[in-house]
Every structure is written in structure tokens, then in C-alpha cells.
Amino acid sequence: MRTPLPIILPVDMHQVKGFLADDEAAALYQAALVASKKAPIMEIGSYCGKSTIYLGSACKASGGVLYALDHHRGSEEHQLGEEYHDPDLFDGSAGLVDTFKEFRRNMREAQLEENVIPIVASSGLASRGWSTPLSMVFIDGGHSMEAAMTDYQSWAGHIIQGGTLAIHDLFPNPSEGGQAPITIYRLAIASGLFEEIDVINTLGLLRRL
Structure with missing residues (x-):
């Protein structure tokens, strides 16, 4: 059985909104700690920043950079009337979910703030013209088939050889x-471009060949 490594952070992570188990968080941190020494990391789907804090803290420790990409309008399940809707994150004046202020x-x-670069846009839009090689991509955005395929097709090709593709849920x-x-x-x-490193709870880690 895996025991999450202790990670000292300046915030109480139990108070940060998000959906990330402790063992998944520890695995993300350790993967990012190694990867971020080689090139920037991309997170797709930041929500309120729980996973961003683990990834960003690893980048801070290694002197790396994290791009945190999210349109901050919530995924399908966060919308008004859906299972994971949070009224505290709903902007009544706009009639829309808005997680950016919390993030x-x-x-x-x-x-x-000196290690995380927020990108407030859709995944497909942000990928247009993207040319920066990435050492790690963490996909945890929308869970519809269309959204997940867009994330994968838009960003997996930017991962450097030996880099990491992490997929949540x-x-x-x-x-x-x-x-x-x-x-x-x-x-x-199946593409032959990635091999499995490990699966921790619902987090899968792959290596770019």
C-alpha cells in the first residue's frame, strides 16, 4: 500500500476546494518535481487550484514554471442544478460559474504567484499556435468525450521525450x-508514443517515448 510522502505547504489543503486524493496529490508533486527541471509544465483544468498548488509547489522547489489553463467557467458537472455545483462559486450577476477569483x-x-502562470481560456483556443515544449501535461479538464479528446489532441504532442502525461479520474x-x-x-x-509508468488511485502516469 502506498503512503503519501509528507509535503509541507503554506496552506491547509483541506480548505482548498477540489477533487484530488492525498495519494494522487503526492504522486503529482513527485512527478512534477522531476519533470519541471527540464521544461515548463501544463495543467489543464485548474478549478480552484488544489492540484495547481501541488504542481506549482514542485515547480517552485525546482525553479520551474507551471502554466495553469482553465476557462474558469466550470465543467459540465459544476453548472447550476448539476451534482457538483457549488453556489459559492456562482456569479449571480453574470449567471455563470466563476472559479478564477478563488483560484x-x-x-x-x-x-x-511567481511560479504559476494562469491562462484563462478554453483548451482548444490556448493550444492554437502553442510552441513551447512541455515536460509534463496534467489533464483534468472537462470530462465529456469532446472535452477530453480536445485536451489530449491539443497538448500531448507538446510533451518532450521522457516527459510525463498525467490523466486524472x-x-x-x-x-x-x-x-x-x-x-x-x-x-x-495505443498510439505507441507513451508507456505506462503507474496508476495511483484514479491518476494515471505515462512517459513519452
Whole structure:
């Protein structure tokens, strides 16, 4: 059984909104600590910044940089009337979910404003003309098949040889969760460009060949 490594952070992570298990967080941190020494890291789907804090703290420790990409309008399940809707993150004046204010506050409290570069845009839009090689891509954005495929097709090709592709919310059993993340995970392996490193809880780690 895996025991998460202790990670000392300047914020109480139990108070940060998000959906990341402790063992997944520890695995992300360790992967980012190694990868960020080679090139920047890209996170797709920041929400309020829980995973961003782990990835960003690893970048801070190694002197690296994290791009945190999110349109900050919430995924399908965060919308009004849906299962994971949070009224505290709903902008009534605009009639839209808005997680960016919460995200910025969390980055400030985690002392990561000099290591995390927010990109407020859709994944497809941000990828247009992107040319910076990436040492690691963490996909945890929208869980519809269209959104997951866009994330994979837009960003996996920018990962350097030996770099890491991490995908969250892998559920082999459809009764346990949506199938889009595990579909792109299997596509990455089937492409012959990636090999499996490990699966921790619902987090899959792949290496670019």
C-alpha cells in the first residue's frame, strides 16, 4: 500500500476546494518535481487550484514554471442544478460559474504567484499556435468525450521525450465514473508514443517515448 510522502505547504489543503486524493496529490508533486527541471509544465483544468498548488509547489522547489489553463467557467458537472455545483462559486450577476477569483486567492496564499502562470481560456483556443515544449501535461479538464479528446489532441504532442502525461479520474468500470479520461489514457498507450509508468488511485502516469 502506498503512503503519501509528507509535503509541507503554506496552506491547509483541506480548505482548498477540489477533487484530488492525498495519494494522487503526492504522486503529482513527485512527478512534477522531476519533470519541471527540464521544461515548463501544463495543467489543464485548474478549478480552484488544489492540484495547481501541488504542481506549482514542485515547480517552485525546482525553479520551474507551471502554466495553469482553465476557462474558469466550470465543467459540465459544476453548472447550476448539476451534482457538483457549488453556489459559492456562482456569479449571480453574470449567471455563470466563476472559479478564477478563488483560484487567484489560493495562489496568493500558497505563495505561488511567481511560479504559476494562469491562462484563462478554453483548451482548444490556448493550444492554437502553442510552441513551447512541455515536460509534463496534467489533464483534468472537462470530462465529456469532446472535452477530453480536445485536451489530449491539443497538448500531448507538446510533451518532450521522457516527459510525463498525467490523466486524472480513470474509472475502468463505467458504473464508477465517466469514461472519457480512461478513453484518452488508452488512446495514448495505443498510439505507441507513451508507456505506462503507474496508476495511483484514479491518476494515471505515462512517459513519452
